[in-house]
Amino acid sequence: MTIRFGVIGTGAIGREHIKRIQSKLSGGEIVAVTDVNQASAKDVVESFELDAAVYPDDKALIAAENVDAVLVTSWGPAHEASVLAAIEAGKYVFVEKPLATTAEGCMKIVEAEMKHGKRLVQVGFMRRYDSGYVQLKEAIDNNFIGEPLMIRCAHRNPEVGENYTTDMAIHDTLIHEIDVLHWLVNDDYKTVQVTYPKKSKHALEHLKDPQIVTLETNGGIVINAEIFVNCKYGYDIQCEVIGDEGIVSLPEFQSISFRKNGTFGTNVLNDWKDRFIDAYDKELQDFMDSIKKTGEPNGPTSWDGYIAAVTADAAIKAQNSGEKEVVSLVEKPDFYNQYQTI
């Protein structure tokens, strides 16, 4: 069985995912595309030589009979409506982060999926598929470092465009740490606080950069996360978990080392596309394989999308108040307890 995808949003990551489904992964094909910029949708069909129809909007694409699964790679604020429409039509959905831009929006999706009665949605929190984070999780789950006490991490981008705003450091960038860290230590967040170090001279006037986010879990683990989106030197993701018996760290991305001109060095990557290339491949392959095997996706759930949104909302409140803000989740529905997600 081949899973026939309809793609909503043919921008940067939409194109990356189309390429991997079409020519790298097995068991899927792109049969439909749409974008509010119709020229972009048409261009992707031509340049990637897809045998796919171009639809005027998400509703028409979701209604197409030959679409089994919808890949939502439009801008964040458009995700909620497309995901809800896909659930209503009983179609599988792979949605890039964020699931929705508000906790209320995520909860609507959670409720719609529960009403449908089985899982349809997987959220694109790809770090759970990254081999480095998988190794960290195995070490923690196997008690290799004893009880985790603290986590130190950094999420650095070389630069961002002028549309990138201070709150995006949370809901666009930190959201990956928000998702992967509570999964890593099997805990939920209790509070969050944001502080601003001295501002980088490379940050535009409207942007506070870098930022330090301190998250505290119910179990007492304190996480110190640096978000620095004009770091200039490259795309760099760091994570170190400190336990009572030792420390585990995320491996550096593998690259050749060199000795040249009196220097011993290695290259640093420049963006997310390359850093998480294997993780993006694995998450989408798992989405397809799991649907074929069990009839449901296996990766991060709508509930995970909801946790991320609630935590991001509290962090944005903390950005503005300067205070420690409470992360308050409603009780996890039994429906999601039955899934042992990656």
Ligand SMILES: NC(=O)C1=CN([C@@H]2O[C@H](COP(=O)(O)OP(=O)(O)OC[C@H]3O[C@@H](n4cnc5c(N)ncnc54)[C@H](O)[C@@H]3O)[C@@H](O)[C@H]2O)C=CC1
């Ligand atoms: N998992 C990850 O590491 C990454 C995730 N993302 C997420 O993927 C999403 C897309 O990001 P990019 O591709 O970087 O943005 P982009 O701006 O390059 O592409 C988005 C595309 O969606 C289209 N679009 C917007 N609203 C639409 C609607 N209602 N219906 C149809 N098309 C619509 C736009 O015209 C544009 O072509 C965002 O939610 C972003 O947060 C982006 C980069 C990396």
Ligand SMILES: O=C1[C@@H](O)[C@H](O)[C@@H](O)[C@H](O)[C@H]1O
């Ligand atoms: O999801 C992503 C982007 O949307 C975001 O803007 C970047 O900061 C992240 O590193 C990348 O993984």
